[in-house]
Amino acid sequence: MNVHFSLEKQDGSARAGTLHTQHGSVATPMFMPVGTAATVKSLTPEELVGMGAGIILANAYHLYLRPGHTLIEELGGLHRFMGWKGAILTDSGGFQVMSLSELRKVTKDGVEFSSHIDGSKHFISPEVSMAVQRALGSDIVMAFDECVKHPATREEVKRSLELTTEWEKRSRAVELKPHQGLFGILQGGMYPDLRREHFQMLQDIPFEGWAIGGLSVGEPPELMYEILDSTAPLLPQQKVRYLMGVGTPQDLIEGVARGIDIFDCVMPTRNARNGTLFTSQGKLHIKNARYLRDPAPLDENCGCYTCRNFSRSYLRHLFQAGEILGARLNTIHNLHFYLDLMRQARQAIQEQRFSAFRRGFLGAYGLAPEENLG
Amino acid sequence: MNVHFSLEKQDGSARAGTLHTQHGSVATPMFMPVGTAATVKSLTPEELVGMGAGIILANAYHLYLRPGHTLIEELGGLHRFMGWKGAILTDSGGFQVMSLSELRKVTKDGVEFSSHIDGSKHFISPEVSMAVQRALGSDIVMAFDECVKHPATREEVKRSLELTTEWEKRSRAVELKPHQGLFGILQGGMYPDLRREHFQMLQDIPFEGWAIGGLSVGEPPELMYEILDSTAPLLPQQKVRYLMGVGTPQDLIEGVARGIDIFDCVMPTRNARNGTLFTSQGKLHIKNARYLRDPAPLDENCGCYTCRNFSRSYLRHLFQAGEILGARLNTIHNLHFYLDLMRQARQAIQEQRFSAFRRGFLGAYGLAPEENLG
Numbered sequence: 001m002n003v004h005f006s007l008e009k010q011d012g013s014a015r016a017g018t019l020h021t022q023h024g025s026v027a028t029p030m031f032m033p034v035g036t037a038a039t040v041k042s043l044t045p046e047e048l049v050g051m052g053a054g055i056i057l058a059n060a061y062h063l064y065l066r067p068g069h070t071l072i073e074e075l076g077g078l079h080r081f082m083g084w085k086g087a088i089l090t091d092s093g094g095f096q097v098m099s100l101s102e103l104r105k106v107t108k109d110g111v112e113f114s115s116h117i118d119g120s121k122h123f124i125s126p127e128v129s130m131a132v133q134r135a136l137g138s139d140i141v142m143a144f145d146e147c148v149k150h151p152a153t154r155e156e157v158k159r160s161l162e163l164t165t166e167w168e169k170r171s172r173a174v175e176l177k178p179h180q181g182l183f184g185i186l187q188g189g190m191y192p193d194l195r196r197e198h199f200q201m202l203q204d205i206p207f208e209g210w211a212i213g214g215l216s217v218g219e220p221p222e223l224m225y226e227i228l229d230s231t232a233p234l235l236p237q238q239k240v241r242y243l244m245g246v247g248t249p250q251d252l253i254e255g256v257a258r259g260i261d262i263f264d265c266v267m268p269t270r271n272a273r274n275g276t277l278f279t280s281q282g283k284l285h286i287k288n289a290r291y292l293r294d295p296a297p298l299d300e301n302c303g304c305y306t307c308r309n310f311s312r313s314y315l316r317h318l319f320q321a322g323e324i325l326g327a328r329l330n331t332i333h334n335l336h337f338y339l340d341l342m343r344q345a346r347q348a349i350q351e352q353r354f355s356a357f358r359r360g361f362l363g364a365y366g367l368a369p370e371e372n373l374g
Numbered sequence: 375m376n377v378h379f380s381l382e383k384q385d386g387s388a389r390a391g392t393l394h395t396q397h398g399s400v401a402t403p404m405f406m407p408v409g410t411a412a413t414v415k416s417l418t419p420e421e422l423v424g425m426g427a428g429i430i431l432a433n434a435y436h437l438y439l440r441p442g443h444t445l446i447e448e449l450g451g452l453h454r455f456m457g458w459k460g461a462i463l464t465d466s467g468g469f470q471v472m473s474l475s476e477l478r479k480v481t482k483d484g485v486e487f488s489s490h491i492d493g494s495k496h497f498i499s500p501e502v503s504m505a506v507q508r509a510l511g512s513d514i515v516m517a518f519d520e521c522v523k524h525p526a527t528r529e530e531v532k533r534s535l536e537l538t539t540e541w542e543k544r545s546r547a548v549e550l551k552p553h554q555g556l557f558g559i560l561q562g563g564m565y566p567d568l569r570r571e572h573f574q575m576l577q578d579i580p581f582e583g584w585a586i587g588g589l590s591v592g593e594p595p596e597l598m599y600e601i602l603d604s605t606a607p608l609l610p611q612q613k614v615r616y617l618m619g620v621g622t623p624q625d626l627i628e629g630v631a632r633g634i635d636i637f638d639c640v641m642p643t644r645n646a647r648n649g650t651l652f653t654s655q656g657k658l659h660i661k662n663a664r665y666l667r668d669p670a671p672l673d674e675n676c677g678c679y680t681c682r683n684f685s686r687s688y689l690r691h692l693f694q695a696g697e698i699l700g701a702r703l704n705t706i707h708n709l710h711f712y713l714d715l716m717r718q719a720r721q722a723i724q725e726q727r728f729s730a731f732r733r734g735f736l737g738a739y740g741l742a743p744e745e746n747l748g
Binding site: 037038039041042043044045066067071074075076081082083292293295305309310311313314316317318320321323324325327328329 | 412448457667687695
């Protein structure tokens with residue numbers, strides 16, 4: 001009953017498949033809502049199920065610091081703790097240690113760091129990360145890697161690949177729970193040949209899935225797509241492919257076009273709380289005065305709970321008044337938009353019309369000037 | 375189809391009845407969740423319906439300032455604006471003008487004040503308050519009264535009663551929408567004879583219901599109960615009786631015991647967001663370290679969504695992490711507790727065992743030391 005993937009259909013490089021876990025099977029391409037602190041911000045598990053989310057991401061770093069992975073294990077594991085019956089992927093904590101914590105000291109063993117919450121000192125290594133993710137009981141465990149800052153020189157990236165490869169091997173050597181699968185992470189920065197080289201270093205490790213890390217770190221979208229062009233084809237056809245921390249709706253479609261199966265990003269949830277909504281016609285900033293008396297839903301083409309029940313005028317009011325319900329309704333809409341986009345992409349792949357779908361979506365979405373929503 | 379009340383059963387002074395409005399009938403005794411800014415903070419209309427709320431309160435003062443009552447009328451009225459199909463009671467704005475705004479100047483005509491949001495100058499009078507509530511389209515409109523600060527001398531209260539009576543008459547003189555009923559407000563501070571005198575001044579005004587105002591303003595509970603003892607019996611038997619801005623679970627039970635039918639208070643919703651939960655055994659402060667690893671629900675005797683699905687440990691984690699879902703789950707629990715308390719009181723009245731119910735509840739609730747929850 002371990003994590004595995006069935007590739008069902010291809011349309012060019014785009015893929016439709018199913019990712020199987022002990023906590024349910026997930027149709028791909030799929031977007032994973034981010035539940036950093038054991039909650040997808042503002043939503044209940046039932047609401048996530050209602051919009052078709054089958055897998056979410058949770059952050060090992062945050063949960064290790066608060067409330068603690070041993071506490072969560074004691075309470076029956078992360079699924080039970082947060083009342084989520086679907087699948088969970090946990091990241092390894094490596095990225096957060098680099099981006100959030102202070103006073104880092106990286107050695108071959110691991111990373112010493114200070115908590116961003118209270119400054120307390122901690123040490124994380126491949127073995128610690130595996131122990132944390134094992135205790136959490138997520139379905140998919142991510143290998144512990146080093147995340148290099150962007151931009152990085154060729155030499156910096158090259159040096160980091162040695163350490164990352166070593167850490168990923170040590171990650172695999174740790175015994176996980178029987179239901180848990182481990183994904184490897186391909187690094188190599190913005191250097192296609194180093195990406196290739198890193199895959200060669202990792203390819204004999206028997207991972208249940210593969211992730212591409214170190215993208216969407218500040219580079220222009222075109223560069224990311226270029227790296228994907230040369231990197232995605234390296235990965236084994238029969239394993240699921242995960243593009244970490246990506247991205248905009250356009251990024252997802254371009255990722256799918258290049259053979260990516262699963263994605264995660266804080267963008268739909270964070271933007272929702274900041275009042276930026278995704279629609280089939282482009283982005284909409286709800287605080288804009290033009291929506292003050294607008295009785296229309298956020299998106300006429302959307303069937304989400306928010307669009308079926310509330311006007312832009314009401315959503316603008318909730319945002320201006322700082323009301324929690326506004327954050328909720330916006331989050332429901334944005335996540336529904338992301339999940340629905342992946343459902344549409346999947347159907348287009350199954351019907352062998354993905355490239356027309358991709359052109360149509362990007363035309364309506366990318367070319368429509370922001371806020372010119374009629 | 376105007377607002378009216380049917381008194382169905384009495385048990386001592388406690389009453390069971392039904393309050394009829396164009397937006398549904400509400401079994402009493404009943405608690406009205408507070409939806410200040412056209413939202414019961416953090417909840418959807420469906421969640422309110424799900425916990426049995428049939429009527430909510432909204433604040434004319436807040437909605438007048440933001441987003442504006444004319445905007446709400448243009449968008450189809452408050453029910454449609456916020457997606458709430460049940461009944462709505464609006465307060466008159468008088469209390470908020472006194473408690474929230476700055477630079478007030480009270481004349482016979484009305485009150486000049488500055489917005490607490492942006493300092494802009496405004497004027498409110500009985501006629502303005504009626505126009506605002508008419509535009510909002512609430513089912514129950516409250517007369518515009520003067521709220522005297524507590525404590526107030528006998529002379530201050532007496533002088534205020536003249537003005538309040540005049541303002542309530544002017545409120546009644548304004549034509550409302552056909553579905554709207556107007557409630558009068560009995561003032562008189564902590565002086566039983568002034569309460570009686572005020573009722574004599576108002577009694578010929580044909581209000582659809584009666585409210586008792588100016589209580590729960592800082593006086594000890596025993597004094598409030600004493601005032602209720604002498605005030606509630608003054609009010610017409612066949613009209614609904616509303617105790618404004620009250621209160622704790624104990625206050626509700628003591629109010630019902632004295633013949634009150636409906637209540638409103640921010641306490642369950644505000645306390646929820648601050649992590650204070652009401653249970654059948656007393657209050658519980660979720661941030662308390664004792665709940666860190668507690669797998670039990672908030673209240674073993676509670677059937678709410680929160681208690682059916684989540685542990686104290688998880689709720690404590692959400693609270694500590696400042697997560698929106700914590701505010702939601704706590705709000706669901708506290709409102710369910712209040713609404714369920716009123717359902718239990720109603721059933722006890724119908725079965726002529728209210729005084730045993732009251733003793734039982736207060737014994738379990740009031741006598742259990744806080745936090746001594748096993």
